[in-house]
Amino acid sequence: MSDAIQIERLHYRAGKTFEIKDLDLHVPAGSIYGFLGPNGSGKTTTIRLILGLLRPLSGRITVLGDPMPEQHARVLARVGYVPEQPHLDATLTVGELIDFQSAFYPRWDQARANELVRSFELDDDQLFGRLSKGQKAKLMILLALSQRGELLLLDEPTDGLDPVVRRDILSALLTYVSERGSTIFISSHLVHELERVCDWVAVMDDGRLILEAPLEKLKQGTKRLVVMDAPAEIINPPFRVLTRESANGGSAGENWVVGDWEPGMTSYFEGVGASVRDVIDLDLEDGFVELLRSFRDVKGGVRR
Amino acid sequence: MFHGIDPRSPIPLYVQIAERVRLAIATGTLGSAAPLPSVRQLAAELRVNPATITQAYRDLEAQGFVEIRHGAGTFVRELAPGRRARERSQQAAVLVRKLLAEARRSGVSLQELQRALETELGVKTT
Numbered sequence: 278m279s280d281a282i283q284i285e286r287l288h289y290r291a292g293k294t295f296e297i298k299d300l301d302l303h304v305p306a307g308s309i310y311g312f313l314g315p316n317g318s319g320k321t322t323t324i325r326l327i328l329g330l331l332r333p334l335s336g337r338i339t340v341l342g343d344p345m346p347e348q349h350a351r352v353l354a355r356v357g358y359v360p361e362q363p364h365l366d367a368t369l370t371v372g373e374l375i376d377f378q379s380a381f382y383p384r385w386d387q388a389r390a391n392e393l394v395r396s397f398e399l400d401d402d403q404l405f406g407r408l409s410k411g412q413k414a415k416l417m418i419l420l421a422l423s424q425r426g427e428l429l430l431l432d433e434p435t436d437g438l439d440p441v442v443r444r445d446i447l448s449a450l451l452t453y454v455s456e457r458g459s460t461i462f463i464s465s466h467l468v469h470e471l472e473r474v475c476d477w478v479a480v481m482d483d484g485r486l487i488l489e490a491p492l493e494k495l496k497q498g499t500k501r502l503v504v505m506d507a508p509a510e511i512i513n514p515p516f517r518v519l520t521r522e523s524a525n526g527g528s529a530g531e532n533w534v535v536g537d538w539e540p541g542m543t544s545y546f547e548g549v550g551a552s553v554r555d556v557i558d559l560d561l562e563d564g565f566v567e568l569l570r571s572f573r574d575v576k577g578g579v580r581r
Numbered sequence: 582m583f584h585g586i587d588p589r590s591p592i593p594l595y596v597q598i599a600e601r602v603r604l605a606i607a608t609g610t611l612g613s614a615a616p617l618p619s620v621r622q623l624a625a626e627l628r629v630n631p632a633t634i635t636q637a638y639r640d641l642e643a644q645g646f647v648e649i650r651h652g653a654g655t656f657v658r659e660l661a662p663g664r665r666a667r668e669r670s671q672q673a674a675v676l677v678r679k680l681l682a683e684a685r686r687s688g689v690s691l692q693e694l695q696r697a698l699e700t701e702l703g704v705k706t707t
Contacts, residue, residue: 307632309630309632444628447628448625448626448628449625451624451625451628451629451630451631452621452624452625454624454630454631455620455621455624455625455631456621469588469589472588472589473588473594473627473628473629473630474628474629474630475630476630476632476633493593496591497591555686558590558591560589560590560591561589562589
C-alpha cells in the first residue's frame with residue numbers, strides 16, 4: 278500500500294526554543310491516522326509543514342505522491358484541511374461561504390454540501406460570526422468534505438465541542454470514508470475518541486516522534502505487569518520497559534509497564550529468577566500516558 | 582444488538598462486532614437471509630472505522646455465518662441444523678470463562694461463586 282503522506286528526516290525550527298527534529302512519518306493511503314500529543318508538542322506545526330505553509334530546514338515531505346512545498350498547488354487541490362481555529366469571514370452567511378469555497382474546487386460536491394447543511398441543521402442565511410462554536414466546527418467539516426479531497430487533515434476537529442456535536446462530526450467523517458476511501462489524518466489529545474476510529478496512531482512530544490504503530494499492535498503490546506523478585510538490572514529483555522516502580526513499598530513486588538509485549542514473554546522473568554504475578558491490559562489512554570512518562574524520564578536523565 | 586461495544590477493551594473492535602452478530606444469529610434475533618446493516622450505516626452509527634466493520638463481516642463470511650453479495654449487502658446464511666445451538670453453547674462457555682477470570686482476579690473462590698449463582702437462580706446447582 279502506498280503512503281498518502283511520507284515525511285523523512287524532517288528538521289524545522291521556529292525561534293530559539295521550538296524545533297522539530299528527525300521526524301519520520303508514514304501515513305498509509307486509506308487509513309484513519311491519529312496524531313496524538315500534548316498541547317505544544319508540535320502537532321499543528323507538523324500539519325502546517327505537510328500543507329506547505331511552513332518551510333523545513335531539511336528533510337523530505339511527500340503528499341499524495343508529490344513533493345511539498347514545491348507542488349503545493351497540485352496537492353492542495355486534492356487535500357481538505359480543517360484548522361484548529363476557524364478563519365472564515367465573520368460577515369458572510371453560511372450559504373455565501375459555501376458558494377465562495379466551491380469556486381476554488383473543480384471537483385466540488387454540491388449534493389454533499391446540501392445534504393450536510395440539512396443533517397448538521399445549519400441555516401444558509403446565518404452570519405458566520407453569529408454561529409456557535411459547534412456550528413462553526415460543523416461548517417468547517419462540511420467545507421472540507423464537499424471538496425472531495427483524497428486526504429483530509431484535521432487539526433483538533435472536535436476539541437472543546439459538546440458530545441452531541443462531536444458525534445455528528447465523527448459520523449459524517451466516517452460516512453465519507455466508507456463512501457470514498459479517503460485518508461484521514463486527525464490530530465487530537467482526546468485519546469478515547471481516536472481509540473474508536475483509528476487504524477494507525479503516532480505520538481509526538483516536544484517536537485519529536487515517540488511512536489508510530491498500528492493501533493491494535495500498540496494496544497495489544499502495552500501491558501502493566503506485577504513482577505515479584507525482580508533483579509535491579511535487567512539485560513536485553515525481549516520487550517521494552519517503559520516504567521517500573523515498587524508497589525506498596527516493595528512488599529507486593531513491582532509494577533512495570535512494558536511495550537512490544539507478547540504472550541509468551543513471562544518466561545523471560547523465570548530465566549532471571551523473577552516471576553510475573555499478573556499481566557494487566559491497558560487502554561490507549563493509559564498506554565499513551567505511560568509512553569510520555571518514560572520518554573520524559575529518559576530525556577531528563579532519570580533512568581531507573 | 583451492538584450495545585456495549587467497548588473500544589477500550591483489549592479485544593479488537595472487529596472481533597467484538599463479529600461476536601455480537603454471531604450471538605444474534607445463535608439466538609435467532611437474526612434469522613436466515615436477514616440483512617446486516619451496511620458498512621457505511623454501521624460505521625457511522627457506532628462511530629468506528631469502516632475498515633473495522635468490513636473486517637468483522639469478512640470474518641463472519643469466512644466462518645460461514647453470512648454471505649457478502651457485492652453491491653447488494655451482507656446476509657445471514659441458512660445454517661445447518663444444530664449450528665445455532667452449538668454456537669449458543671460456545672457463547673455460554675465464553676461468558677463462563679469471563680466470569681471465572683474476573684473471580685480469580687478479585688480473589689473470589691469457586692465455592693463462593695457457586696453459592697452466589699444458586700442464590701441468584703433460586704435453585705441448587707448440584
